[in-house]
Amino acid sequence: MKAFRKETNKDLGPEDKGGFIPFSLPSIGDEEIEAVSEVLRSGWITTGPVAKAFEEEFASYVGAAHAVALNSCTAALHLALETVGLKSAEAVITSPLTFAATAEVVRYFDARPVFIDIEPGSMNMDASLLDEKISSLKKDGITPRAVIAVHYAGLPSDMDTVMEIARRHGVFVIEDAAHALSASYKGRPVGSIGDITCFSFYASKNITTAEGGMATTDNPEWAKRMRIMSLHGIDRDAWMRHRGENTWRYEIVEAGYKYNLTDMAAAMGLVQLRKAGGFLGRRTEIASVYDTELGGIPQISLPVKRPPGDVVHAWHLYVLRLDLEMLVIDRDRFIQELKSRGVGASVHFIPLHIHPYYRDMYGYVPGDFPAAYDAYGRVVSLPIYPAMSDGDVQRAAAAVLDVAEKFKR
Ligand SMILES: *Cc1c(COP(=O)(O)O)cnc(C)c1O
8 A cells, every 4th residue: 555655646647556445635746755754854833934935826827816825724714714703693605515613613602504506506505595595594583694605526606606695794705615626716816805714734635735724815904813812812923933032922912722834734735735736636636537437428427517617626526426216225325336446536525404413402303404405316427536546537437437337227
């Protein structure tokens, strides 16, 4: 396994090794290792000049005025909600087809995550339901403070609709762009559209620092607030304390958190960011191979695309939807069969409303969000990452075809 990883990561197109194709692998080269080593040798390993440089390059990559480097996307979402003033008993509207982080941060405030069902094609929150949901919350005397648009798999949500409705109602727009680095919507990069956009650099994401995140915004006050809150409510960057005369002096202006990104991680992030365009190219290539190989099979629906020019898909995930009526096996068995053919696959996501915590707290039943629940029974995420060889992609596609044909109804 170790040898396989080393081999695949050295080169973005190694020939097929014939081993198990993991669902996800990071692409780490010698440049990342060298950059991290340089920080380790420098004498300053935590948040400092490299994190600052990463913020600046990142902001420019996504076309935002400000970027705040954090130790996760979860931290970014938390600080974004804090910054737009979320209070207990208020509501934050989002999709149920997302990761735990998107809704748990709302609970940090003792506020309520309010779900809107997905649009079954794009798998994003159905923006046509947003206006009515906001109005009905208001009628019940609940303040909808923000909407969190999740760009599922890397396909941008319908941001024109989301922004228009939110603006009209005085609701803030936060984007969970954990899947959507390098995506764009009508010519605007994700990161430059909503009020605050949150990115993840978790190991499986489009670029990685092992753990890490970024919040982007055009609002200088919000950027400053998130920066202060990310480091104990202290209103100066840690490394600034080591300059000037009174190097020990600092002021606590709030009860903040400990969410800063280390220079070690930022060094890795800077190198990864410079590769992000190449990574996107390879992900897009893999998606189009899957499209070609798996198109026209009635047992499978392919991911929905938008007309080119309309959006750029980040292809964090390539999600098939099984036509269960055409198969004699269910989704779980489909994934087992792929595994037995040497292909790792996954499920994105178990909808939040069927997890015990949300189910029990709000009394949800699966049918409360029928499209999300239906999708859950059908979705299969295939491996898609730059370290896959052409042979890996062909083999993964062939395994899908083999399972779909063998278990055809
Ligand atoms: C990965 C992920 C997150 C959380 O990112 P972290 O950096 O691990 O905190 C949030 N939302 C979605 C949709 C994700 O996939």
